[in-house]
Amino acid sequence: MADYRNFASENPERLAKAIERGIPKSLRGMMWQLMSASHDPELEVTYQQLLKESSPQEKAIQRDLGRTFPRHEYFMDGQGVGQENLFNVLKAYSLYDTEVGYCQGLCFVVAILLLNMPDEEAFCLLVRLMKSYDLRGHFLPEMPGLQLRLYQFDRLVEELLPVLHVHFLRQGVKSSMYCSQWFLTMFSYYFPLEVVFRIYDNVLASGIEAIFAFSIMLLQKNEEALLTLKFDEILAFMKTRMFEQYVDRDAKLETLNALNDDAASMSGRSLSNDGTIGVTYLVDQFVQEALSLKITPFMLDVYAHEHEDFVRTRDAHMAETDELRNSVRQLTAKVKTLEDTIAQKDEEHCEMVKELVMNRIGYEELERELVRYKLLYAEAVHENADREATTSQRYSSLSLR
Structure with a gap:
């Protein structure tokens, strides 16, 4: 620690093994700062x-x-x-x-x-x-870093645990339903603190990608049990029972006996994340098994490129979809405008038809009135002719007299 940089550059494997075995509690904070600079x-x-x-x-x-x-x-x-x-x-x-x-x-x-x-x-x-x-990237809006990690995690499960991958697909279990919380809280929400500290040791030493080894190992260790469970049971198991495989049964029995006797010293016991003295976990075994997994940077890079292609394709599709939606929206607006214009024209046409009908009715009334006047005129003409004939006869009678 007095000359960390030189020691790390000259003894990388020795340092990695020491970190794998666990940083002493009294030195952990200082070592974390040295590892991360x-x-x-x-x-x-x-x-x-x-x-x-x-x-x-x-x-x-x-x-x-x-x-x-x-x-x-x-x-x-x-x-x-x-x-x-x-x-x-x-x-x-x-x-x-x-x-x-x-x-x-x-x-x-x-x-x-x-x-x-x-x-x-x-x-x-x-x-x-x-x-x-x-x-x-895990905490930015839309969480792009978390989306990448989940994609890489899904591909690792598909590659390393194919049977469990198919089972999750059939049960409708998505990694975002359980793994998002693991990655966002760096496993600190449900997991024992001693386990979380060891995960942080390796993340700060090797990079954020170290979380994949611990995640995959948990699934691998519990694969047999998970394959027997249904959707709701799987999610419940993920919350409370994922670390049961690493409980030190002998130490747990000793702890229970010590508590019953109220006499044993509890130093060296792992703390659960609620701060109480709890069961002892096989933390060294968990870390060693996780780090033994063959998860290479090449695999993660390949998955990262796949995710980039996926995001690029998805964004292009979304852009195309948005463009089509905008086109549809514009065409819908035009159709609405045309419909309004047609409705207005129809209304005007109805008014014109109505006016035409009224004009025809008025014309027919005028024609009937004209016919009536013609009849009256004809009657008047006949009456006048009769009157003139009568008058002529009278004049003729008077002349003869």
Whole structure:
């Protein structure tokens, strides 16, 4: 640790084996900072300045504080230093990286850091994890990094556990239903803290891709049980029973006997994520089995390129779909305009027809009136002719006399 960079460059295999065996608890926080090169005095000053500001994410952060390891002694007191430091780091980061702000799950990542180092160092390591380890992509809007990890994870399951892959497909179980939480919280939501610390050891030493080995090993270890379960049972199993295969049965029996006798020393027992003394886990075995999996960078690169092609095709399809929707929307608007025009023309046509009919009716009435006047005129002419004839006869009679 006194000359970490030189030692790491000259003894990489020796260092990797030492990390695989587990970093001593008393040195873990310092080693994490050395492995990640997160120590940054200027960033610590920035952190102190950010603490003086207010964040629009404060209410969301406050809601999640009490849900983060609520029974762990460091975090259980709502007014204690644990929740205060957790709030400070999360608030400062929401101001430092406004595009990410605050996202659920981030509180568990920060809590693990705070259990191993002071808050200003935890902030610096969080920034390092987000930027250099690409954890930021898990918390950005639309979570592009998480989508990539889930795709790579699905391809690894298909490649390494084909029978389980088919079973999940038949049961409708998607990796996003259980694995999203593993990756977002770096396994800290359900898993024992001693296990989580060892996962962090390897992630900080090897990169974020180390999470795949631990994820696949958990499925492989529980494959036989998972193949017998249905959809709801699988999801419930994922939440509570995934680490049962690594429970140290002998140590558990000893612990129970010690508790019953109320006399045994409990030093060296693993802590569960609620902070209570719980069962002992075969953590070394889990780490060794996970790291023994043949997951190569080449495989992950191939899957990453596949995902890029998939995203490119999907985005092109979505763009084409949006273009078609816009065209349909425009054509629909034109059709609506034409329909309105036709309706207006129809209304005008009806008015014209109505006016024509009324004119015809008026014309027919005029014709009938003209016929009546013609008849009256004819009668008047006849009467006048008769009157003239009568008058002529009278004149003729008088002349003869």
